[in-house]
Amino acid sequence: MDRIVILSGAGLSAESGLGTFRDVGGLWSQYDLADVATPEGFARDPALVHAFYNARRTNMADAPTNAAHAALARLSTYPGVTLVTQNIDDLLERAGASDVIHMHGELSRALCHVCDTRWDAPREMSPDDPCPACGAAATRPDVVWFGEMPYHMDRIDAAxxxxxxxxxxxxxxxxxxxxxxxxxxxSAGARTLELNLEASGGSFDEVREGPATELVPRWVAETLDGP
Structure with a gap:
């Protein structure tokens, strides 16, 4: 089988009930991103930021995996397949995928912004939570905010x-x-394919439009079993 790099975004988990930035009336629409998704916002009001991510963590825990997650988990068991996600949820892992590259971090993890220690996050976090390594009350979600460098870029570039x-x-x-x-x-000679609710306008060789729960299982089946 070909070597495949798959990048997934919010549209992969939208049908599981996890909203995107653009959802009208969703959780994101109730907050200014500058307040809850930047280092500066966290410095101004860490309690607000924790409340926002506590709500997202609860939403994630209650969200079911969908057919698109399951299809990618199946594909990920084959050699040469690299799963990269912009999502901070754990639905790919819960569907059975392993070694998912979370370039924007993980909602289920906590980070000390003093000593950089990481650990499994509880359902509810607060600004008073001490770091288990250094004891500082400097706990934040282990997610990449606007203005910060995404994780694992060397590994992604190599793939x-x-x-x-x-x-x-x-x-x-x-x-x-x-x-x-x-x-x-x-530029490295790869073929490119977009599976999206609507075309993004990127320079893809092929674009298929529709819900992820329909497009992804169909494409995975074609890839593994033939048309």
Whole structure:
């Protein structure tokens, strides 16, 4: 089988009830991103930031996996498949995927912004939570905020440099560096495919439009079993 790099975004988990930035009336629409998704916002009001991510963590815990997660988990068991996600939820893992590269961190993990220790986050976090390593009351969600460098970029770049196929699933293609992955893969000679509710306008060789729960299982079946 070809070497495949798959990038997934919020559209992968939207049908599991986890909202995207653009959902009207959703959790994100109730907050200013500058207040809850930046280091500066955390410095101003850590209690507000923790309340926001506590709500997201509860939503994640209650969300079911969907057919798209299950299909990618099945595909991930084959050699040469690299799963990269912009999502901070754990639905791919709960569907059975292993070694998922979370470039924007994980909602289920906590980070000490004094000593950089990471650990499993409880359902509810607060600004008073001490770091288990250094004891500082400096706990934050282990997620990448606007203005911060995404995780695992060396590993992602290495995978893109030698992949045969790059697939983007459920992402708007507007947030860098992920928005540049398709061009990185194309420059390395890879074929490119977008599976999305609506085309992002990126430079893909092929675009298929529709819900992730329909497109992803169909594409995985084609890849593993043939048309």
């Amino acid at each position: 893109l440099a030698c992949t045969d196929l790059f697939v983007s699933i459920g992402t708007s293609g507007t947030v860098y560096p992920a928005a540049g992955f398709v061009d990185r893969a194309r």
